[in-house]
Amino acid sequence: MDERSQNDLQLQQHLRSLPAVSTLLQIPEIQPFVQALGERAVVHVAQKVLAAARRRILAGESPLNVVTWLQHELQRLLRPRLEPVINATGVIIHTNLGRAPVSEEAALAMLEVARRYTALEIELESGRRGGRMSEVSRLLSMLTGAEAGLVVNNNAAAVLLVLSTFCAGRSVLVSRSQAVEIGGGFRIPDVLRQSGARLIEVGTTNRTYVRDYAEAITDDTAAILSVHRSNFRIVGFTAQPELRELAELAHARALLLIEDLGSGALLDTAVFGLEHEPTVQEAIAAGADLVCFSGDKLLGGPQAGIIVGRQELIERVERHPLARAVRADKTALAGTALTLRHYLRGEAVEKIPVWRMIATPVDALVERCRAWAEALADVIEAEIVRTEATVGGGSLPGETLPSVALALPAATIAQKVPGLSVDELARRLRIGQPPVIGRVEEDNLLLDVRTVLPEQDEALIQALRRVLQPT
Numbered sequence: 001m002d003e004r005s006q007n008d009l010q011l012q013q014h015l016r017s018l019p020a021v022s023t024l025l026q027i028p029e030i031q032p033f034v035q036a037l038g039e040r041a042v043v044h045v046a047q048k049v050l051a052a053a054r055r056r057i058l059a060g061e062s063p064l065n066v067v068t069w070l071q072h073e074l075q076r077l078l079r080p081r082l083e084p085v086i087n088a089t090g091v092i093i094h095t096n097l098g099r100a101p102v103s104e105e106a107a108l109a110m111l112e113v114a115r116r117y118t119a120l121e122i123e124l125e126s127g128r129r130g131g132r133m134s135e136v137s138r139l140l141s142m143l144t145g146a147e148a149g150l151v152v153n154n155n156a157a158a159v160l161l162v163l164s165t166f167c168a169g170r171s172v173l174v175s176r177s178q179a180v181e182i183g184g185g186f187r188i189p190d191v192l193r194q195s196g197a198r199l200i201e202v203g204t205t206n207r208t209y210v211r212d213y214a215e216a217i218t219d220d221t222a223a224i225l226s227v228h229r230s231n232f233r234i235v236g237f238t239a240q241p242e243l244r245e246l247a248e249l250a251h252a253r254a255l256l257l258i259e260d261l262g263s264g265a266l267l268d269t270a271v272f273g274l275e276h277e278p279t280v281q282e283a284i285a286a287g288a289d290l291v292c293f294s295g296d297k298l299l300g301g302p303q304a305g306i307i308v309g310r311q312e313l314i315e316r317v318e319r320h321p322l323a324r325a326v327r328a329d330k331t332a333l334a335g336t337a338l339t340l341r342h343y344l345r346g347e348a349v350e351k352i353p354v355w356r357m358i359a360t361p362v363d364a365l366v367e368r369c370r371a372w373a374e375a376l377a378d379v380i381e382a383e384i385v386r387t388e389a390t391v392g393g394g395s396l397p398g399e400t401l402p403s404v405a406l407a408l409p410a411a412t413i414a415q416k417v418p419g420l421s422v423d424e425l426a427r428r429l430r431i432g433q434p435p436v437i438g439r440v441e442e443d444n445l446l447l448d449v450r451t452v453l454p455e456q457d458e459a460l461i462q463a464l465r466r467v468l469q470p471t
């Protein structure tokens with residue numbers, strides 16, 4: 001027999017040695033997955049693994065153990081993609097980690113409405129149909145001084161909806177320094193185009209004056225749009241009119257002043273040693289007709305976009321066909337309403353995780369970090385280092401909060417587990433249960449205390465013990 005046909009024979013043997021799907025399902029190691037995932041899912045994954053194994057064999061690669069392979073794939077499927085993680089990055093509003101964790105009470109309110117019927121659109125007293133926005137609208141009005149409010153899917157939707165309602169087919173003035181990209185595909189020029197409005201850029205990249213806006217107004221102009229720059233700042237020779245001045249101009253010329261505030265703080269960040277982030281109340285007081293902001297940035301609630309402003313305008317926004325397409329669901333409404341109530345009761349800093357993290361004094365963080373180090377003392381000699389945490393979420397760019405991290409230097413890690421690099425340790429923590437997300441800086445793994453919820457301290461220590469204690 002020549003070499004070629006001998007190879008063919010071997011190939012055929014390998015292919016024949018692959019088990020059938022029904023055989024795989026009967027294997028004791030696979031049985032628990034059938035229980036946990038259902039037979040249909042296991043069959044689906046087994047077929048994929050077998051097809052891939054066939055391709056490998058035909059490509060002349062060495063055959064793999066399909067049972068081990070299948071187990072690995074099923075294990076991955078078993079873990080929910082959206083499991084809770086421990087955020088030790090030092091970035092408080094971390095978009096990749098789901099932005100703001102909501103308060104305990106907000107989470108419970110969301111759970112309650114999710115698993116029961118709720119009086120979403122019914123007036124209980126009269127039994128007649130009611131508006132789903134009546135509660136949040138009233139709360140928003142009390143908190144911001146605006147006449148009314150509306151909650152939609154997110155702030156991108158809020159801005160698009162407002163522009164679509166009032167500016168479609170007309171032009172909108174935006175300062176050249178504010179025609180920005182926020183990230184994740186949200187670009188002011190694109191959103192304007194999508195709404196059917198025409199963008200008229202005024203001023204220059206660094207300096208824009210009221211007269212630049214005034215000179216650009218024509219019969220076609222519908223509004224002035226002011227945009228919070230969010231994730232960058234311009235410094236040096238710069239100028240941008242106050243919102244109040246823009247309001248005066250807009251109203252003198254019968255235009256709307258629309259403000260995309262981005263983060264939408266209700267509390268003054270300056271109280272916590274940060275730069276002052278413009279608040280919603282200030283924007284309303286300055287004369288903005290409509291203000292849009294996110295629910296899950298500095299507000300600290302679930303994902304939502306919030307619009308506040310004059311009653312008559314909010315009603316027009318609500319009637320636009322797009323409003324239905326981007327409306328908030330009952331869980332987001334319940335979570336947002338409860339979050340707003342924390343502000344009304346004056347307990348936002350204690351109850352809302354984002355604000356609690358911002359407000360925690362650095363001494364308290366040092367103390368927690370010490371406790372972490374002590375709890376790990378028998379496993380590894382960790383260091384306590386000063387770091388800088390950030391607010392994130394496109395608010396306060398360049399601003400930092402003093403913070404503290406548990407530091408594991410490369411040398412210490414390698415001493416404990418020979419061959420374990422900093423990056424590999426970071427990876428093992430990420431794929432652990434629960435996943436812990438730290439950051440690697442100058443050959444150290446840093447676990448920042450400020451963004452770790454205190455109730456997760458124990459889980460974090462256990463996660464570290466597991467990856468550092470080779471069994």
Ligand SMILES: *Cc1c(COP(=O)(O)O)cnc(C)c1O
Nearest residue numbers: 154155156228230262263294394
């Ligand atoms: C974050 C942000 C948005 C987008 O808000 P989402 O809630 O993420 O949709 C829009 N505009 C500004 C100025 C922002 O900072």
